[in-house]
């Protein structure tokens with residue numbers, strides 16, 4: 001609300017906290033309580049997510065890396081002589097290294113992220129490994145159309161969006177993202193995108209509810225962050241991590257389930273939870289191959305090639321304009 005925004009603005013919170021505060025207060029006021037998933041990824045959340053990618057149950061990262069490793073040369077051949085690689089939401093550069101190594105005509109790498117610190121780390125690591133590569137980090141919100149550096153205008157650009165990060169977006173948001181990426185990259189460009197696939201729940205659900213409880217810790221970290229940054233009073237022992245498959249929307253959802261009727265306060269505002277009430281914290285959309293193909297073509301791309309592992313866990317799609 002307007003009044004809340006004015007109060008937050010005058011309350012002396014730094015701008016990045018105001019955005020978090022607004023989202024949390026708004027999300028906790030909904031009938032179906034929900035907080036946007038991007039707030040899970042603070043420093044501790046990002047470190048916990050890195051830990052998740054190494055878990056036995058979490059197949060996506062390892063499978064995508066295996067695909068890049070096994071088919072990198074084939075991908076490079078199908079893509080053609082890309083001169084600039086533009087990575088959307090670069091984060092950690094483990095997978096990018098494989099792609100950079102496979103692309104023989106590559107001159108420029110543009111890692112794009114909203115987090116400036118992430119970008120600086122990626123640049124440092126890659127500078128050492130690829131001294132001849134021109135690295136131009138770009139701090140940008142890649143869900144919006146972005147202006148790429150002018151010197152890329154006439155070059156063959158390849159976009160890269162890995163890890164099924166697109167799964168965080170709803171279908172309409174994902175379509176918009178793909179259309180924006182088309183606009184940013186421009187005619188003649190290609191786009192390589194990693195997409196997690198629909199599969200039996202006995203494989204899918206443990207990936208989001210691991211035996212060691214790392215995913216639970218990742219989820220609960222959101223409440224810890226609210227306590228620390230927004231004067232929250234969440235009792236972490238009174239919330240439990242849960243991951244469910246929402247068939248209607250084709251997505252895994254993470255929730256935090258209140259274990260008792262309780263009242264919580266955030267920045268002085270009080271919120272009641274009934275026993276069993278859920279706070280929705282993340283979506284992870286899964287696609288069938290035809291579903292993703294349709295989404296991409298709807299957004300204005302041509303579907304050019306596809307790589308899938310033998311167990312049909314994960315897919316990499318090559319799109320063209």
Ligand code: AVJ
Nearest residue numbers: 052163164165167168208284
């Ligand atoms: C970072 C969105 C790709 O959806 O698999 C993993 C996030 N959350 N376990 C995913 C996540 C819980 C991950 N993405």
